[in-house]
Amino acid sequence: MGVEGKSYPAVSAVIDPERVADFARAIGADPEDGVPPTFAAVYSLGATAPYLFGDPEAAVDFAKLLHADQEFEWERHPELGETVTSQGRVVSDIRRRGMRFVTFEAQTTGVDGSGICRSRTLFVIRS
Amino acid sequence: MKRAERAVTFTVEQIADYAEASGDHNPIHLDGDFARSVGLPGIIAHGMLQMGVLATVAAEAAGGGRRLRRLYCRFAGMVEPGDTVTFAADVTEPGEPVLTKASAEYL
Numbered sequence: 001m002g003v004e005g006k007s008y009p010a011v012s013a014v015i016d017p018e019r020v021a022d023f024a025r026a027i028g029a030d031p032e033d034g035v036p037p038t039f040a041a042v043y044s045l046g047a048t049a050p051y052l053f054g055d056p057e058a059a060v061d062f063a064k065l066l067h068a069d070q071e072f073e074w075e076r077h078p079e080l081g082e083t084v085t086s087q088g089r090v091v092s093d094i095r096r097r098g099m100r101f102v103t104f105e106a107q108t109t110g111v112d113g114s115g116i117c118r119s120r121t122l123f124v125i126r127s
Numbered sequence: 128m129k130r131a132e133r134a135v136t137f138t139v140e141q142i143a144d145y146a147e148a149s150g151d152h153n154p155i156h157l158d159g160d161f162a163r164s165v166g167l168p169g170i171i172a173h174g175m176l177q178m179g180v181l182a183t184v185a186a187e188a189a190g191g192g193r194r195l196r197r198l199y200c201r202f203a204g205m206v207e208p209g210d211t212v213t214f215a216a217d218v219t220e221p222g223e224p225v226l227t228k229a230s231a232e233y234l
Binding site for chain 2: 019023034035046065066072073076
């Protein structure tokens with residue numbers, strides 16, 4: 001039901017060293033250690049989720065949205081300056097006991113199509 | 128077995144810095160009045176900020192972030208400014224390039 005199975009446009013982004021350093025500092029990591037694993041929240045989830053949030057058909061009430069769980073699976077971690085492409089899709093969209101559960105997956109690849117990261121998010125939208 | 132642990136007391140400033148750095152500007156993380164208007168106790172920390180700290184601790188235990196192959200986390204409770212969260216990671220199979228166990232405790 002809902003927007004289950006819907007895919008959103010692929011989006012490309014450069015792993016910006018300055019942004020990576022700011023992100024590392026914000027999570028208490030050493031910026032010298034390179035791209036923090038959960039920078040995937042930016043290049044994978046963060047790059048794709050706005051399409052879901054902005055989709056009138058999906059009708060996600062952003063104010064009632066909670067991030068319930070998150071999984072990242074990496075084939076490799078991106079390099080500073082690398083261009084990556086991510087595409088999001090809705091794996092499932094379920095209503096139960098007045099709540100809505102949306103599982104959103106993003107696949108991130110390098111310019112050669114090689115796999116980098118799969119992000120899987122459970123969003124709960126409270127009623 | 129290699130273990131890493133870190134206790135973090137989240138602050139309004141750190142949450143705002145994470146919003147800026149991550150691009151997640153959802154007002155539930157930035158505006159207490161807004162957060163209360165949607166039924167939350169006040170500003171809450173991003174789940175992804177906590178997961179970021181968890182990954183950092185996990186990376187420390189595993190010998191570097193590039194060794195992480197999978198990371199999963201359920202955001203079981205709200206974390207408000209002033210809350211202290213203890214993050215711990217144990218690498219239980221040092222021969223495997225995988226983080227096998229991680230947990231977040233809420234005080």
